[in-house]
Amino acid sequence: MSDLLLKNVRPLGAEATDILIRAGRITGVGGIEAPAGIAVEDGRNAILWPGLIDAHTHLDKTTWGMDWHENEREAVLRGRIDFERENRLEIGIDPHRQSMRHALGLAAHGASHIRSHVDIDTTHGLRLVEGVQETREKLRGIIDIEIVAFPQSGVMVMPGTVELLDEALANGCEVLGGIDPCGIDRDPKGQLDALFALAARHGVGIDIHLHEAGELGAFTMELIFERVRASGMQGRFAISHAFALGMNDHLRVGRLIEQIAELDIAILTTGAPSATVPSVRRLREAGVRVGAGCDGIRDTWGPWGQPDMIDRATIIGMRNGFRSDSDLRLALQIVSQGGADVMRLEGYGLGIGCKADLTLLEGQTVAHAVVNRAPRPLVVKGGRVVARDGHCIVGTP
């Protein structure tokens, strides 16, 4: 935990000022003379923002930094899952090396926290989780990683998976994942009952992938609502993707959102351009916690994505039809404060006493900083400079 005087920065786009950091926390804001012996950085009038948060990604999957992975496979969800499980290690997607590259890429672009789903299946057991846990240890002080034990291949359809999830939660995974109880598992009651029992046993929250669209996804949400209410999991459940909330039935979606807000369920979006996605603004107006993530980047599923939450903010913004400066600010909040709300991070923000997890953004205004594609001039984690001009200066992939 470091000391640092960050001069001439514009907090959240406001007037330029200085920020004093002591022992990794913000201790002063205003015109500040450098205390003796302290490191000083000139922010050159850049915008100061809390660390960006990738609250939905897959650190164990990317081919980033590897040779190009050719893909001529059919675009069917089950096929993608099975191909990846059967070929990932042979292709060379080493979970530790690749999660290092992915996480350092995010840090280089201003992220301070990651929530990563990591595959758990009967082929690999906990091996992929262990690779990402190794990365988490190596990157301590550079970027924080929270791991979701994620049954990518299904739960009920893959006997033995419940036991592996149980083991993962006993060995350092903070959150329990799930996936399409109808679409992938063909047994919604079975999967959801199993997940809620595991979560209760380990006292963890749940973050479920729900690609199910339209009425199917709405049905699964209703099953989730019943169980959140019955088990007292209010405030500790998250739905990732939630494509059903993008369906073309304003009233039906409104009733789902009412329950999501009432049960304090969080929504994670990637702004998927070819899917029906939830309206970020509608969710926020209903008081729902909304975070965002890059999802998988350049993996065996598809070629898209960058390890950059500003890039993700633009994808979410474009998909949501955002245009105004206020809209762009909201997109930026979703990839920062929104993720902190979902992960319930302590000490997040720019107030006195907050952790000094910060990034500078280049732009005349906040909106400009979202769209201008400039590298982050400086990234600070716990008061320590970890990246400059788009490149990490600590850690080696």
Add this chain to the structure above:
Amino acid sequence: MSDLLLKNVRPLGAEATDILIRAGRITGVGGIEAPAGIAVEDGRNAILWPGLIDAHTHLDKTTWGMDWHENEREAVLRGRIDFERENRLEIGIDPHRQSMRHALGLAAHGASHIRSHVDIDTTHGLRLVEGVQETREKLRGIIDIEIVAFPQSGVMVMPGTVELLDEALANGCEVLGGIDPCGIDRDPKGQLDALFALAARHGVGIDIHLHEAGELGAFTMELIFERVRASGMQGRFAISHAFALGMNDHLRVGRLIEQIAELDIAILTTGAPSATVPSVRRLREAGVRVGAGCDGIRDTWGPWGQPDMIDRATIIGMRNGFRSDSDLRLALQIVSQGGADVMRLEGYGLGIGCKADLTLLEGQTVAHAVVNRAPRPLVVKGGRVVARDGHCIVGTP
């Protein structure tokens, strides 16, 4: 028109070879010894592609390179149009300066041709067209610009506009534009009859903006089909945006596409992430000519966009749910050969005798080159090097 030996490039991603250019045309492909006195460029094993084509943009609108334009206005189409018309010159959007910046940006990123709609309205008359025409003259030999006389504010709803369009077509605009005959003009028969009469008088094609979605846009398309057939305009009509083709009625869309193919109507798409967009693959499979464009970039309408057709290929690809290498190649074809098909460019391509309008792309494979966000190493127009590493080396904005 220049001579050039381009060594060590991979045409369309194939094996590395050399390309000989004489008087601005490709005259040789293969292992070639440099003729005496010829300029030589080492392509360093980059992919060679024909010049990219922005077949739908608005060179007269961008704020690119200006101070950030704050926007807190409501997102209503008519309101955007009126605000822009009433404020554009006061804001400082000089049509010549800004079209220079926009066009040079496109050239820097590998584009060789632009079709630009340019606003014609009763406030500015032909002033905006004249600004872009000045740019077209200055950039001759750097990038080719085709101008569409575009009644952005409406035709029937703005008396005097037909006469201005008439004047524009008599003074160097190559194509006639139009806009939402129902949604903007409230008089579909009136606008379409006026446009077809103008096109017949000047012997030009038509490229109409059609934002009208669902059944309304389908109705307007049917009015267009009737008139294309009656006036013999087959092969000379284009529909930009065509959001109605993205509606959720597979059979209805199929019947519209059948007629579009039969009448050889071209479709221009921007892959608009928050609109219903046509399926590029479905159109191509029906034999329809499909081009693409960046549309307006960073203008009073909205903050999005880059003057870069590779960036646009990624937006179109993501919106179309593309994932495979073949998909990405199609996205790249849409922003190159597709635009040439729409604009009916002579001598486009990499064959012997084709014009040497070329760009290098950085990537292990074509698909990789689409997603990797690398600047274009070299851009050649008529055999002359016009840009290197993402920056124009000729022309000054």
